[in-house]
Amino acid sequence: MSFRFNQENTIKIASLLNRYPQKKALILPLLWLAQKQEGFISDAAMKNISEFLELPLMHVYSVASFYTMFRFAKNEKKVIEVCRTLSCELNGSEDIKKYIQSNYSDRFEIVEVECMGACSGAPMCTLEGKYFENVTPQKIDKVFNDN
Amino acid sequence: MRITIDDISIECEEGELLIDVMLNNNINIPHFCYHQDLGADGNCRMCMVEIKGAKRPQIACDTFVKENLEVITKSENINEVKRSILELELLNHPVDCPICDQAGECKLQDYYMDYGLYESHLTTPKTKKGKAIELGSNVMLDQERCVLCTRCTRFTSEITKTGELGIIGRGDSARVGVAPGHELNNPYAMNVVELCPVGALTSKDFRFKQRVWFLDTSKSICHGCSRGCNISIDYNETKYTREKIHRFRARRNARINQSFLCDYGRLSYKELNNSFKGTSSSIEDLKELLKEDKKLALASPSLSLEQLQAIQTLCQTHNIKLFCLAYYDESFGDGWLKTNDKSANLASVKKLGICTCQEEFDAALQEAELILNFDHTLLKHQEFGNKKSVQFTSTHLPPACGYCFGFANFAHDTGTLINCEGITQKFYATRFRDKNPSLSELLEQLR
Ligand code: SF4
Ligand code: SF4
Ligand code: FES
Ligand code: FES
Numbered sequence: 001m002s003f004r005f006n007q008e009n010t011i012k013i014a015s016l017l018n019r020y021p022q023k024k025a026l027i028l029p030l031l032w033l034a035q036k037q038e039g040f041i042s043d044a045a046m047k048n049i050s051e052f053l054e055l056p057l058m059h060v061y062s063v064a065s066f067y068t069m070f071r072f073a074k075n076e077k078k079v080i081e082v083c084r085t086l087s088c089e090l091n092g093s094e095d096i097k098k099y100i101q102s103n104y105s106d107r108f109e110i111v112e113v114e115c116m117g118a119c120s121g122a123p124m125c126t127l128e129g130k131y132f133e134n135v136t137p138q139k140i141d142k143v144f145n146d147n
Numbered sequence: 148m149r150i151t152i153d154d155i156s157i158e159c160e161e162g163e164l165l166i167d168v169m170l171n172n173n174i175n176i177p178h179f180c181y182h183q184d185l186g187a188d189g190n191c192r193m194c195m196v197e198i199k200g201a202k203r204p205q206i207a208c209d210t211f212v213k214e215n216l217e218v219i220t221k222s223e224n225i226n227e228v229k230r231s232i233l234e235l236e237l238l239n240h241p242v243d244c245p246i247c248d249q250a251g252e253c254k255l256q257d258y259y260m261d262y263g264l265y266e267s268h269l270t271t272p273k274t275k276k277g278k279a280i281e282l283g284s285n286v287m288l289d290q291e292r293c294v295l296c297t298r299c300t301r302f303t304s305e306i307t308k309t310g311e312l313g314i315i316g317r318g319d320s321a322r323v324g325v326a327p328g329h330e331l332n333n334p335y336a337m338n339v340v341e342l343c344p345v346g347a348l349t350s351k352d353f354r355f356k357q358r359v360w361f362l363d364t365s366k367s368i369c370h371g372c373s374r375g376c377n378i379s380i381d382y383n384e385t386k387y388t389r390e391k392i393h394r395f396r397a398r399r400n401a402r403i404n405q406s407f408l409c410d411y412g413r414l415s416y417k418e419l420n421n422s423f424k425g426t427s428s429s430i431e432d433l434k435e436l437l438k439e440d441k442k443l444a445l446a447s448p449s450l451s452l453e454q455l456q457a458i459q460t461l462c463q464t465h466n467i468k469l470f471c472l473a474y475y476d477e478s479f480g481d482g483w484l485k486t487n488d489k490s491a492n493l494a495s496v497k498k499l500g501i502c503t504c505q506e507e508f509d510a511a512l513q514e515a516e517l518i519l520n521f522d523h524t525l526l527k528h529q530e531f532g533n534k535k536s537v538q539f540t541s542t543h544l545p546p547a548c549g550y551c552f553g554f555a556n557f558a559h560d561t562g563t564l565i566n567c568e569g570i571t572q573k574f575y576a577t578r579f580r581d582k583n584p585s586l587s588e589l590l591e592q593l594r
Contacts, residue, residue: 043327056311057310058303058329060326061315061327062314062315065315065317066317
């Protein structure tokens with residue numbers, strides 16, 4: 001199994017390189033791009049990144065595993081992220097989470113996450129990275145059943 | 148300049164780290180992450196002390212000494228701080244000390260006995276992590292016992308620069324590990340076992356063989372190459388077995404090996420349990436033999452200065468041509484501790500002016516009628532045809548046609564070595580005598 005960034009990402013990386021004084025600062029953007037490209041971060045992708053940045057493979061793995069939003073295996077199901085931080089919590093994210101868990105856990109993978117930076121639309125959740133704000137059970141049914 | 152630690156006045160240098168001053172003066176200072184040869188990381192907070200005039204306790208590994216600094220290491224306040232830190236360390240710890248190989252030399256155990264809370268506040272279940280993971284190079288990992296001091300990961304990233312170890316995950320699930328599909332694999336890997344202050348990293352070669360409180364220790368020098376790394380030999384003698392050497396540990400010497408050993412040297416202790424078990428020939432026969440005409444002796448370049456001197460005297464008295472050939476191995480050395488010269492004491496050989504020339508030796512060997520071999524591997528297993536031979540050996544040899552004398556190996560002898568940098572060092576015998584005499588005692592009888 002090998003990994004190469006696709007053309008679009010390679011161009012992105014070239015422009016990102018100018019932004020930082022040191023190559024190793026690119027570690028997070030590269031992990032993001034790898035995850036976007038394949039849907040998860042494979043061992044081969046980490047190897048590619050470690051060679052590109054001239055950092056030990058373990059260092060890349062260490063950084064990637066620190067962040068819960070990086071995944072190391074392909075998703076079997078589509079992922080729903082439910083925010084559980086303060087603004088969303090105060091606006092009822094607990095009930096939203098329970099509602100999603102009891103109605104959608106067979107079709108989707110549900111993860112709790114910390115603030116997604118969309119507090120003005122609390123409570124919020126995402127589906128495959130797409131944001132849904134001010135969610136209610138009705139809104140959820142509508143969106144999720146279309147998917 | 149002077150500072151005061153717990154009312155004791157101590158002399159130290161401007162710019163020294165407080166923790167170094169304490170360690171160098173044998174003042175008890177609990178610490179996990181600080182290590183004199185890895186430097187400070189400030190992550191464990193175990194080394195908290197009170198400084199007079201400072202608002203709150205601070206860590207000794209990040210405090211530089213100043214004139215008249217007043218330090219307090221024991222107070223209710225400090226004990227409370229340490230207690231809380233230890234409670235946090237033990238939150239997910241399995242507390243399996245009875246089956247842990249580190250027990251008895253574990254810092255977590257020691258500190259908990261000193262400062263611990265003893266009663267658990269915990270109501271939630273502990274986070275489970277990996278156990279008995281084979282990392283490679285004889286190193287076993289128990290992630291649940293780890294205090295995340297990062298000494299091991301700093302060793303592979305900063306000292307060996309091989310970068311195999313790192314921390315995976317964060318918070319509760321943070322744990323030490325290797326990258327998927329990779330292992331810990333470098334010639335100095337086993338140092339992490341010794342660096343680990345707790346039972347998270349243990350040696351596959353040593354674990355479960357001995358409880359450490361049943362071990363005795365002698366100060367010695369590794370004989371694996373000309374670096375002369377300082378070691379502690381851990382050994383014991385039990386009711387039913389003769390003395391056995393169980394491991395080498397690094398003994399700190401800032402000029403030579405800091406706190407490290409190479410794995411080859413560390414595991415070379417096994418040779419020492421393989422001493423000569425046969426019956427030595429008779430000294431009287433040897434005396435007769437020495438009346439032969441053309442005699443040659445070859446000495447191992449890893450014998451001590453004292454042993455070499457005794458051999459040299461013998462050779463001078465009996466008109467024996469003495470040689471010593473270096474153990475040279477181009478593939479052994481690296482830029483760090485290991486040297487291509489695998490002789491432990493070639494510098495002494497040169498100092499005594501013993502001939503090390505291969506050509507002269509080859510010529511003399513052709514000529515010789517009697518060959519005396521002092522532990523040199525080149526001639527140890529050699530057949531000599533119709534020439535007579537005498538083996539002096541510190542290792543076991545199968546019965547051979549020639550004469551053979553066993554002598555005590557370096558664990559059972561005291562002596563001097565000079566390393567590749569010209570540093571003269573002594574090594575000391577363990578408490579128990581070998582069944583074989585020392586080489587000097589043996590040669591004494593020939594006088
Ligand atoms: S395994 Fe040992 S040395 Fe490594 S971080 Fe854990 S406690 Fe420290
Ligand atoms: S570097 Fe040489 S002296 Fe040091 S431990 Fe290794 S073999 Fe022994
Ligand atoms: S708290 Fe939920 S998006 Fe900020
Ligand atoms: S030894 Fe000072 S913080 Fe760990």
